[in-house]
Amino acid sequence: MNDELKYLLERTVAGRQSRRAFLGRAGALGMSAAMANTMLASAARAQEPKKGGLIRMGMQGGESTNTLDPALAASEVPFAVNMTWGEMLTDVDPNGNLDMRIAEEVSSSPDAKTWKFKIRQGVEFHNGKTVTAEDVLATMQRHSDENSQSGALGIVQGIESMSAEGDMFTVTLASPNADLPYLMGDYHLIIQPDGGRDDPAAGIGAGPYKVVVNEPGVRHGFEKHVNYWDDRIGHADQTEILVINDTTARVAALQAGQVHMINRVDPKVYGLLKKAPGILVHATPGRGHYVFIMHCTAAPFDNNDLRMALKLAINRHEMVDKVLGGLGSVGNDFPINSAYPLFDNTIPQREYDPEQAAFYYKKSGHDGSPIILRTASGAFPGAVEAAQLYQQSAAAAGIPLEIKREPDDGYWSDVWNVQPFCASYWGGRPVQDQMYSTAYLSSAEWNDTKFYNDKFDSLLIAARAELDNEKRKGMYSEMAHILRDEGGLICPMFNDFVEGVSDAIAGWTSDPNGELMNGRAHVKCWLA
Amino acid sequence: MHPIIKLLAQRLSLGLLLLLAASALIFIGVELLPGDVAQSILGQSATETALRNLREELGLNEPALTRYFNWLFAAIQGDLGTALTNGQSISKAVGERLGNTLFLAFWAAIISVPLAIILGLIAVRYRNRWPDKLISAVTLSTISLPEFVAGYLLMYLFTVQFRIFSPISTIYSGMSLGEKLSAIALPVMVLVLVVLAHMMRMTRAAILNVMQSAYVETAELKGLRPFVIIARHAFPNAIAPVVNVVMLNLAYLVVGVVVVEVVFVYPGMGQYLVDHVTKRDLPVVQACGLIFAAVYIGLNIMADVISILANPRLRHPK
Numbered sequence: 001m002n003d004e005l006k007y008l009l010e011r012t013v014a015g016r017q018s019r020r021a022f023l024g025r026a027g028a029l030g031m032s033a034a035m036a037n038t039m040l041a042s043a044a045r046a047q048e049p050k051k052g053g054l055i056r057m058g059m060q061g062g063e064s065t066n067t068l069d070p071a072l073a074a075s076e077v078p079f080a081v082n083m084t085w086g087e088m089l090t091d092v093d094p095n096g097n098l099d100m101r102i103a104e105e106v107s108s109s110p111d112a113k114t115w116k117f118k119i120r121q122g123v124e125f126h127n128g129k130t131v132t133a134e135d136v137l138a139t140m141q142r143h144s145d146e147n148s149q150s151g152a153l154g155i156v157q158g159i160e161s162m163s164a165e166g167d168m169f170t171v172t173l174a175s176p177n178a179d180l181p182y183l184m185g186d187y188h189l190i191i192q193p194d195g196g197r198d199d200p201a202a203g204i205g206a207g208p209y210k211v212v213v214n215e216p217g218v219r220h221g222f223e224k225h226v227n228y229w230d231d232r233i234g235h236a237d238q239t240e241i242l243v244i245n246d247t248t249a250r251v252a253a254l255q256a257g258q259v260h261m262i263n264r265v266d267p268k269v270y271g272l273l274k275k276a277p278g279i280l281v282h283a284t285p286g287r288g289h290y291v292f293i294m295h296c297t298a299a300p301f302d303n304n305d306l307r308m309a310l311k312l313a314i315n316r317h318e319m320v321d322k323v324l325g326g327l328g329s330v331g332n333d334f335p336i337n338s339a340y341p342l343f344d345n346t347i348p349q350r351e352y353d354p355e356q357a358a359f360y361y362k363k364s365g366h367d368g369s370p371i372i373l374r375t376a377s378g379a380f381p382g383a384v385e386a387a388q389l390y391q392q393s394a395a396a397a398g399i400p401l402e403i404k405r406e407p408d409d410g411y412w413s414d415v416w417n418v419q420p421f422c423a424s425y426w427g428g429r430p431v432q433d434q435m436y437s438t439a440y441l442s443s444a445e446w447n448d449t450k451f452y453n454d455k456f457d458s459l460l461i462a463a464r465a466e467l468d469n470e471k472r473k474g475m476y477s478e479m480a481h482i483l484r485d486e487g488g489l490i491c492p493m494f495n496d497f498v499e500g501v502s503d504a505i506a507g508w509t510s511d512p513n514g515e516l517m518n519g520r521a522h523v524k525c526w527l528a
Numbered sequence: 529m530h531p532i533i534k535l536l537a538q539r540l541s542l543g544l545l546l547l548l549a550a551s552a553l554i555f556i557g558v559e560l561l562p563g564d565v566a567q568s569i570l571g572q573s574a575t576e577t578a579l580r581n582l583r584e585e586l587g588l589n590e591p592a593l594t595r596y597f598n599w600l601f602a603a604i605q606g607d608l609g610t611a612l613t614n615g616q617s618i619s620k621a622v623g624e625r626l627g628n629t630l631f632l633a634f635w636a637a638i639i640s641v642p643l644a645i646i647l648g649l650i651a652v653r654y655r656n657r658w659p660d661k662l663i664s665a666v667t668l669s670t671i672s673l674p675e676f677v678a679g680y681l682l683m684y685l686f687t688v689q690f691r692i693f694s695p696i697s698t699i700y701s702g703m704s705l706g707e708k709l710s711a712i713a714l715p716v717m718v719l720v721l722v723v724l725a726h727m728m729r730m731t732r733a734a735i736l737n738v739m740q741s742a743y744v745e746t747a748e749l750k751g752l753r754p755f756v757i758i759a760r761h762a763f764p765n766a767i768a769p770v771v772n773v774v775m776l777n778l779a780y781l782v783v784g785v786v787v788v789e790v791v792f793v794y795p796g797m798g799q800y801l802v803d804h805v806t807k808r809d810l811p812v813v814q815a816c817g818l819i820f821a822a823v824y825i826g827l828n829i830m831a832d833v834i835s836i837l838a839n840p841r842l843r844h845p846k
Contacts, residue, residue: 058696201615445575
């Protein structure tokens with residue numbers, strides 16, 4: 001094999017370039033695609049996971065107030081911690097397909113109202129108990145009953161009744177939902193012994209690792225759960241998550257070899273860190289997006305011409321370049337991108353158009369008083385700068401924006417969902433239905449754009465019961481058009497997850513579902 | 529009763545009153561902040577039902593005054609309660625954090641206090657000559673440097689360029705003393721740099737003040753060596769102001785190092801307090817506030833007592 005080919009092969013297997021790029025370059029070197037494919041497959045097979053050792057992750061997003069109760073998980077570290085010791089019924093794989101975990105099989109009635117989950121045999125909790133359908137039932141009840149404080153309440157409240165018989169867990173929904181198996185993979189819905197009623201924060205689950213050290217805001221230590229059922233993951237003997245909220249300290253810890261992986265690499269240091277020896281920086285396109293939201297019911301945003309003017313007055317490409325440092329993609333004023341299944345890529349991209357914006361602004365008859373846009377540095381990273389860029393691009397269209405900077409502290413309780421125009425972010429959801437149901441359905445609890453559209457609602461409900469994917473895709477496309485042209489969402493950009501990984505780690509795959517391989521990088525990778 | 533004991537008793541009871549006032553102030557302060565603990569825990573994902581359930585469970589629906597007195601009576605009996613956010617015992621969590629904070633402060637103080645006083649003495653001995661100017665210039669520049677900048681500089685130097693120390697100072701039980709000391713080397717360096725100048729300048733100024741006195745002249749005329757005059761005759765009379773500054777800096781080392789804790793990921797009280805303030809976790813904020821207030825008040829009482837003991841005129845009041 002010539003040196004260049006060998007080099008390309010190593011790069012591809014290490015994840016430094018895509019498979020497609022490898023095939024292209026190999027073709028240029030005179031190799032047939034079939035041959036190149038075979039070669040790649042055997043090189044990848046040589047990358048058999050190695051067992052043992054200690055993998056350490058340094059993460060932003062942990063506080064000393066964190067708890068192990070999965071119902072209350074909201075930030076990055078609790079998410080990754082729970083993914084280490086916990087396991088859900090289902091999960092979503094990097095390609096957007098259903099990954100069966102504690103549920104081995106799932107089937108539904110033809111109307112998608114009744115769902116049966118067959119519980120995998122021989123799965124063991126860390127306390128030695130076997131996972132039963134009763135545990136699953138108790139878990140779901142804890143998240144959905146009237147005392148629930150769960151972040152998954154919105155997902156499970158559509159359940160009409162549940163039952164457990166033998167190894168079968170049955171859910172009956174109030175209205176059909178073809179996506180229920182995906183929803184059961186929500187990260188709050190970790191199966192706990194007896195549903196975690198005795199001690200929700202005990203950290204006892206059926207995941208690949210047991211909790212050994214739990215010092216919230218400092219570190220979380222784990223050791224392998226020896227009776228874990230799936231030997232495709234959980235390669236290291238031990239793993240540790242260190243909470244390093246300071247960006248500089250996190251990067252220094254990676255460079256000094258103190259940790260193997262870090263999340264949230266600042267786009268400002270992306271270029272520099274990429275050049276550092278022994279470190280790979282991965283930018284993974286995800287479903288998370290940074291947004292400006294208008295309440296469609298509050299003046300002056302109750303006028304669709306004004307909303308359209310504001311949508312046309314934002315320079316999306318500039319935002320991606322300057323706020324995300326190029327590590328992201330432009331949004332199109334609806335919360336879905338190509339990372340979602342059933343995405344329609346023919347919807348035209350909305351561009352910055354000051355003339356059209358000025359036209360709609362005039363048409364709206366707005367009195368010319370400044371429109372107040374609220375932002376805070378914690379709304380999303382770079383939210384204040386993004387608002388300033390927006391102010392300038394809008395000024396070019398003659399639309400006066402006034403930026404009001406709010407404190408981070410209390411932003412989510414006093415500004416977001418309260419004030420009519422502010423900056424915010426969404427983490428994305430595994431499927432389109434869940435994203436739309438969470439925030440754009442008229443009755444949604446987090447309908448943060450106060451968007452009430454009957455046509456949109458009926459399409460969403462109809463799509464849930466539609467098992468034909470082509471028809472469903474058409475419905476989602478129509479909904480995207482409605483939201484894009486009439487909604488209160490200004491979505492300038494989708495952000496990538498930017499993560500630093502030491503070359504001592506092998507097995508990295510990009511996963512659009514969440515950062516650090518959907519919180520399981522330390523579980524799925526191994527020490528090279 | 530011996531006047532010193534009487535004084536001590538007076539100061540201590542005043543201190544207790546001050547603590548009580550501080551606890552009331554902290555409570556009012558946290559109550560005034562927008563949002564409550566339930567809202568902060570659930571964040572952007574708060575729904576009305578979840579909020580209501582959480583408030584119910586945490587007992588947030590009772591009137592503020594009731595909650596304050598409930599807390600106060602429990603605290604007097606030594607029960608600090610559990611954190612609202614994660615249900616962990618506050619006494620245990622604070623105990624560990626306080627231990628870490630005191631560990632860091634202890635080593636920073638052990639190095640910085642003697643160093644500052646010796647540098648101060650040297651500065652007086654060679655006043656207005658190059659050693660004095662050099663000491664002043666160096667310590668004043670390090671105090672002028674923000675802590676996080678000093679932290680990052682040291683981190684760059686000692687962990688990225690030369691891999692001597694670890695950039696993360698997380699310590700936990702099970703580490704040997706040597707490992708712990710190596711872990712905290714960088715934060716200790718930063719803290720020493722930050723507190724050195726204040727104490728050094730005060731020592732210098734206080735001693736220079738005394739150096740004008742007649743008895744120092746007498747000592748000089750007796751032919752004593754300059755350093756002996758400074759250390760044996762001038763310094764004891766300059767102790768009162770120096771002790772006060774030293775105590776202020778010690779208090780800073782315990783209660784004011786949150787920036788250093790964040791930069792070096794050190795699990796001390798500061799970060800713990802800040803996390804719980806953002807979550808409006810009142811019992812924890814109260815507990816930390818009280819401990820901080822107690823440290824301040826205690827160190828100040830100590831400074832007073834030492835100054836009095838060091839001064840015969842105050843020791844034997846008429």
